Amino acid sequence: MAVYTDVAPVELEAFLSGYDIGSLTSFHGIAEGVENSNFLVQTTTGSYILTLYEKRVRREDLPFFVGLMQHLAARGLSCPEPVAARSGAILAEVAGRPAAMVTFLPGVSVRRPTAHHCAELGRGLAQLHLAGADFPLKRANALSVAGWRPLFEAAGAAADTVAPGLSGAVAAELAVLEANWPQDLPSGVIHADLFPDNAFFLDDQLSGIIDFYFACTDFLAYDVAICLNAWCFEADGAYNVTKGRALLAGYEAVRPLSEDEKAALPRLARGAALRFLLTRLVDWLNVPEGALVRPKDPLEYLKKLRFHQAVERAQDYGLAA
């Protein structure tokens, strides 16, 4: 839930006068996204989302993010497509913030994905990877293996206040993954945060992928591992292998995984679990007094990590042999 910056209608109208998208008919802040302020803008020509980038998004990353959406949309992926101003620019400034306007995507996210949704998502993820293959810009993944130790140090001994022994468990896992993180897997553009709230469905078909503000250049199979974590566990912490099989089969129908990627999948899944465990832990330990938004539970990812630690082969995730 967000909308951090207030935009006056008159300011919006001045901004829109630089675009060929008709005149403003409606304008509402929408309570979505935790990093940015988002507004649903309706004009005589259609619906758009105006995003104002708040301070957690680095300005130097914006050309990567909006360029990527433009690139993916041009290759037929259903994602928000940046709208160029009459000047040709796709980045602007509104209310003192960097801003971009993108097309509005219809669709509704699912809270409890079925195996069918997982299959759709797997196909969509592989399409994203293929569509991104020739995207020329690069952005390092600040939340891959090299970024985890600084997060762990930021949490420090306070981790044990969240759960006894958590600090030691994370330290041990971190040591294992730092020593054994895969090398030389196929790389490219990954979404890196493709949780169910970032995927839209219409009539149970994937209708769009949104929120590219963690996208970066990393192992494609790491994105698969993130999705297994985000889509294939039940609320009680159990891994649902039917959903995993559906997601992986959907993915492989579009982009088959190499033998190296398959072999690395259990480690990548551990890494993905540790990444969300660590960022949630830091958020959990840094909630402002009286905040309205309750942070997500880091221990959900400790449970997932425990599951992955016990996995011996990628087939345990439901991967076709």
Place this chain on the structure above:
Amino acid sequence: MAVYTDVAPVELEAFLSGYDIGSLTSFHGIAEGVENSNFLVQTTTGSYILTLYEKRVRREDLPFFVGLMQHLAARGLSCPEPVAARSGAILAEVAGRPAAMVTFLPGVSVRRPTAHHCAELGRGLAQLHLAGADFPLKRANALSVAGWRPLFEAAGAAADTVAPGLSGAVAAELAVLEANWPQDLPSGVIHADLFPDNAFFLDDQLSGIIDFYFACTDFLAYDVAICLNAWCFEADGAYNVTKGRALLAGYEAVRPLSEDEKAALPRLARGAALRFLLTRLVDWLNVPEGALVRPKDPLEYLKKLRFHQAVERAQDYGLAA
């Protein structure tokens, strides 16, 4: 800014299955309204607003509010129109909250109204008063003269922490108004909160009036006085008589004020200023630690009150002689 209650898409779909409004295509929490949770719902037939009533709205008042919108819309006023379920009901329950779905109104609110906007608003307010004349339900105005002393007592001596002498100024004004509040003016349905953010415009024409959750039965001219306070002062606290003249002329073009109403206008304007001064004062003194939303400044209404105290005749507001 709001959205207090989270609604799962699957829950929304189950709710919508009771309506003949097509299938869901989009669903976004919108950051508006301070009392309720609001969602923009798009279906294959159009756009709607789903409102979930949070605890500050009393359930027993809901038939008045939704019945009023239905009544006004049926008489041609451009306001949100409740959508009946297939069962005929216009009140429902979603996520454990009372809820209603209304039509979506296009339009954009203005931050700095011009005299032209004030004229439009005056006409719309008078149309609302005429359209509400035969609405059969009644709702007492809890925020008229009888409600002010309890608010003042809730603020208590802490008022002086907001501005030195504020407590004494309010006590004196309260005594004057309690002894001299008008009697027997024409009464009916009033909006009671028609601030610029509750009025939509398209091409500078009033396109809709929203947020009827303070509506009640009271003097019609008190609603005019509220609007003079809300629309006709500049940011520096000065009364803009050109805007006042436009608002009053717009109103009188549709519903002329009686001589009694004109004579009472200065007292009604003082009362309206005191009402918003008091509610803002109570909110100001009761901000939860760390709250994201900064309450509105009560002293803005002290300045307005000082202006009204110096007004001798209704003509000073710009009323035609």
